[in-house]
C-alpha cells in the first residue's frame with residue numbers, strides 16, 4: 001500500500017531545532033570570522049531509532065561554483081544529499097554505529113556578502129529521499145526567516161538583495177529588456193549598475209537612445225561618484241585584458257554576436273570608491289589597512305601595517321571584475337585573494353624575525369624592502385619583503401625555520 005511519508009511532519013520539531021543549531025553553532029561563527037571568505041557549509045541531520053538521538057554530519061562545499069542558477073545549485077546539493085557515497089549522508093549512526101539512521105533534513109549555507117546575508121537551503125526528507133527544499137535567510141547575528149522560493153534570478157535578487165550569480169542576472173536582464181524603448185539600468189549592489197542600450201540595427205536610433213544618458217549619470221552621481229562607465233564591447237575596442245573564457249563571449253554567449261555587431265550595447269556603471277571600500281573590509285580580515293593613494297584618474301591603493309607599506313594599481317583588477325561579470329566581492333576573491341594573502345604573509349615576517357633573531361636589527365625602510373643587520377651592525381640580508389615572504393610557507397614551523405635560516409645565512413644580502 002502506498003502512503004505519503006509522514007517523517008516531514010513527525011520530525012518538524014527536530015528540524016526547527018537542527019536549523020537553529022546550524023545558524024548559531026555553524027554559520028554565525030564562520031561569518032563572523034571569515035566575512036566574505038566564508039565557505040559554503042552543509043550539515044546532514046539523522047535520527048537513530050536504536051539510541052533515540054539525532055546526530056549531525058558537517059561538511060564543507062568549497063568547490064561549488066559562484067556561477068550557478070538556483071535550480072542548478074539545488075540540484076547539486078540534492079544530489080550530494082541523496083547518495084551516502086558522496087560523504088555527506090551518514091550510513092551509520094555517528095553515536096552508536098547502528099546502520100541506516102533515518103534522514104531528517106540537510107542544511108546548506110552560502111554567504112552573500114554583497115547583502116551581508118546567508119542563504120540556507122533546507123532539504124527535507126521523507127521515505128529516505130529529499131521531498132522538499134525550503135529557503136531561509138540568516139543575518140550575521142544568526143537570526144533567520146523562511147522565504148518563498150525565488151522564481152528566477154530577479155526574484156532572488158529582490159528577496160536577498162544580492163544576485164546568486166551576477167552572470168545569470170546579466171542574461172536575465174538582457175532577456176527582459178532586449179526590445180525596450182529606452183536605456184535600462186539595474187543596481188546589482190551598492191555602487192554597481194548593469195545597463196543596456198536595447199536592440200536596434202539602426203545607428204541613428206542607437207544614438208538617440210543615449211540622449212538622456214548624461215542626465216541619468218548626473219542623477220546617480222548625487223549618491224556616489226560613479227567614476228567608471230565601461231561597455232562590454234570595450235574589451236575588444238580598448239583591449240581590456242580579459243580572457244575569452246571569462247568574458248561575455250562565454251557567459252553571454254547567446255548575445256555575443258549582437259554585442260560584437262553593436263545591435264545591443266550592454267554596459268556597466270560602477271563606483272571605484274565603493275570597490276575599494278569592499279577591498280578594505282576584505283583586507284581588514286588580514287590585519288591590513290587600505291587607503292586609496294591616487295587621484296580620480298588612476299586606482300593606486302596603499303596597503304599598510306606596522307612595517308609593510310606597499311602601493312599597487314588596482315585598476316586592472318577593477319575592470320576585470322566588471323568585464324567578467326562578478327560582483328565586487330566575488331571578483332576580489334577571484335582576482336586578489338592570493339595577493340592579499342601574500343601581503344599578509346609579508347606583514348608577519350618582520351615580527352617573526354625579531355622574535356627569532358633578537359640580537360639582530362630588522363627593518364623595513366620604505367615599507368617594501370626587508371633589511372637585517374647583525375649584532376655588529378653589518379647589513380647581512382636585504383630582499384623584497386613580499387617576494388621573500390611568499391617564498392616560504394609561514395603556516396608551518398619548518399617554513400618559518402627555513403625563512404630564519406635564509407636570513408641568518410645571508411643568502412639575499414646585497
Ligand SMILES: [Zn+2]
Pocket residue numbers: 048049050051052053093094095096097098
Ligand atoms: Zn544511534
